[in-house]
Amino acid sequence: MKYPKPVLILLLLLCYRQVFSWGFYAHQVINHQAVFSLPPSMIVFYKANIDFITTHAVDPDKRRYMIDEEGPRHFIDLNRYGNYPFDLLPRNWDAAVEVYGEDSLRRHGIVPWWINIMMARLTNAFREKDYTAIIKLSTELGHYVADAHVPLHTHSNYNGQLTGQNGIHGFWESRVPELLAEKNFDYFVGKADYIRNPHQFAWNIVLESAKAADSVFSFEKLLTHQFRADQKYAYEERNGQIIRQYSSAFTIAYNNMLNGMVERRMRQSILAIASLWYTAWVNAGQPILANYQKITFNASDSTVFETLDRNWQKGKLIDRTCDN
16 A cells, blocks of 8 residues: 555655654654554544644654653663673563663663553543543654664664764665655555553564664675765755765665565554554543544644744754764
């Protein structure tokens, strides 16, 4: 199932700033497509609010320009905890705090634990039939789940800064999908599944990402030896501007060498998000949603959204950067 072309054009226009997880384009595509994997009892309500779910998929990234607590919610440096499957790191939060201390854990990222916090909040919103909160929490949960699918969000060398591969973060999660997704990626992933253990599910996601990190680094390095500098980089169009970036030829070669990893992780993100939305709804008792249409946000919500945009426009990121 290809992404509707008018929506693609809109999303590309929204991607005029550099961002730090998947890129605005990919996050919005992922959230948008997740709606279509929901069952009939949910999809009417979510489709009525799909514009918000799509556009505001990037709000957690914008919040990183406001509060220092936000950054660690997007990643976890699993390589800090030994080798795969990183058994030195307890999966239970209290047990992990006992071993490493809360400050250290937060410094190296908490995304799988944060996904479970967001799941609890979303389940409670369903239970209380707080339809505004359902949409806001679903939207933001989608962001964190998508981030957990990115291999570079599970490694302390998140932007290749330790191996002379600066910029690889934005290359993998922004350049590849922006160049190839519209014509080549297939987003039909089937229907949402019920997740019996969301806590373990979140950990499985980051463990899968961590397993893929070595390929992300090694294949880029291998291709760099095969391409001259003037072949690896080129001045090409992005979002209406001509900028120096990874060339189309290098990007296509990298995607082929990765055997479609970026598309695969996007597809897995879509299904995971829809499945967690569905699971939260089921666990809350399957409240009726079909009669509720597009949410109108109050003045307080609008102020929060405006503040997010204003701080993002100022461009003073608080935590780690990934040169997208």
